[in-house]
Amino acid sequence: MAACDVDSLSRYLDGDLSPRERHQLALHLRACPACRAELALLRRLDGTIVAWGAHRAPVPDETERRIQESVNAQRKVSRFVAFSRMMPAAVGSSIAALLVLISANLGWLYQPASNLAQVDAAHVQRIVKSNSEPLQNARRLSAILGSQTQAPTQPQVLRHGHFNLE
Amino acid sequence: MAVALEAALIEQLRRQEEDAFTAVYERHKAPIYNYLYRLSGSRELADDLTHDTFLSAYESLPKLRPDSNITPWLYRIASNRFRDFLRRKRVINWLPWGDSPREEASLATRGEVDALPEREAVQAALRTMKPEYAMCLVLRLGEGFSSEETARILGISPEAVRMRLSRARQMFKTAYAAGERDS
Numbered sequence: 001m002a003a004c005d006v007d008s009l010s011r012y013l014d015g016d017l018s019p020r021e022r023h024q025l026a027l028h029l030r031a032c033p034a035c036r037a038e039l040a041l042l043r044r045l046d047g048t049i050v051a052w053g054a055h056r057a058p059v060p061d062e063t064e065r066r067i068q069e070s071v072n073a074q075r076k077v078s079r080f081v082a083f084s085r086m087m088p089a090a091v092g093s094s095i096a097a098l099l100v101l102i103s104a105n106l107g108w109l110y111q112p113a114s115n116l117a118q119v120d121a122a123h124v125q126r127i128v129k130s131n132s133e134p135l136q137n138a139r140r141l142s143a144i145l146g147s148q149t150q151a152p153t154q155p156q157v158l159r160h161g162h163f164n165l166e
Numbered sequence: 167m168a169v170a171l172e173a174a175l176i177e178q179l180r181r182q183e184e185d186a187f188t189a190v191y192e193r194h195k196a197p198i199y200n201y202l203y204r205l206s207g208s209r210e211l212a213d214d215l216t217h218d219t220f221l222s223a224y225e226s227l228p229k230l231r232p233d234s235n236i237t238p239w240l241y242r243i244a245s246n247r248f249r250d251f252l253r254r255k256r257v258i259n260w261l262p263w264g265d266s267p268r269e270e271a272s273l274a275t276r277g278e279v280d281a282l283p284e285r286e287a288v289q290a291a292l293r294t295m296k297p298e299y300a301m302c303l304v305l306r307l308g309e310g311f312s313s314e315e316t317a318r319i320l321g322i323s324p325e326a327v328r329m330r331l332s333r334a335r336q337m338f339k340t341a342y343a344a345g346e347r348d349s
């Protein structure tokens with residue numbers, strides 16, 4: 001027969017005993033008046049707490065008003081934070097689009113290719129000379145391979161005034 | 167059907183939609199307020215803790231999981247706010263808290279006066295218990311949660327809940343009997 005065990009009584013009240021444990025407890029209770037009395041007392045006290053818990057007072061109006069105000073204030077903060085998070089991406093995209101638009105329409109800012117007088121002729125000479133060997137090698141290679149590709153015969157001057165050093 | 171409705175509500179809550187939060191607040195404001203009053207024994211404290219609970223809940227809405235259960239989730243927040251109060255109280259332990267029986271009587275609504283002595287006795291007995299044991303008893307018996315739900319709310323195992331309930335019943339029995347002798 002199981003010994004007196006208040007934990008078992010508590011678990012029995014909560015429905016947490018296995019069928020075997022319930023059977024053992026039932027056998028014990030038949031032979032133990034102290035545990036029977038203890039179980040009856042615990043059951044009564046449980047009922048007292050349940051009845052106490054069933055009583056529900058209304059929430060005071062002032063408490064409700066405070067809660068509403070705080071939640072509304074937090075709602076505005078949440079909206080601002082969400083908008084701020086979107087802003088960098090939106091601003092970045094807008095700036096990038098603006099730059100593309102500007103660069104596509106600012107060709108008139110660059111020097112016309114024919115205005116070579118403003119180009120440093122000596123500088124051009126140095127560049128052509130430094131690139132002449134690769135140009136000659138390219139012509140020899142194309143002759144050997146019988147390639148249709150023609151090596152450039154002179155440096156290409158791009159519209160923007162920069163030299164193609166290829 | 168009920169599961170689908172709950173899932174839809176969770177999704178609306180995660181987006182902090184006003185109507186969804188209002189519906190949850192209206193359904194739970196009285197239970198949460200009364201739970202906190204039962205734990206604290208003070209209406210003033212229950213006011214503050216209820217306010218803090220729903221504000222914390224609103225701030226935490228985006229973190230709700232799709233499989234969350236709203237009611238235990240709210241009770242968990244309320245329990246944590248109560249624990250925070252207890253931690254602060256340990257720092258400033260000279261602050262009195264808890265309504266006196268006279269204050270409780272003056273706040274009672276008509277028709278409830280007869281039940282006052284028993285409610286006062288239960289409240290007084292719970293106040294003598296360690297908070298973690300009182301919370302177990304209030305959640306399991308006062309609020310009607312199962313041992314598993316109580317475990318989720320308190321963040322402990324179901325076995326720990328069962329052990330605490332057993333100890334809590336013995337503590338309550340002793341304190342309640344002492345209160346009956348003194349009255």
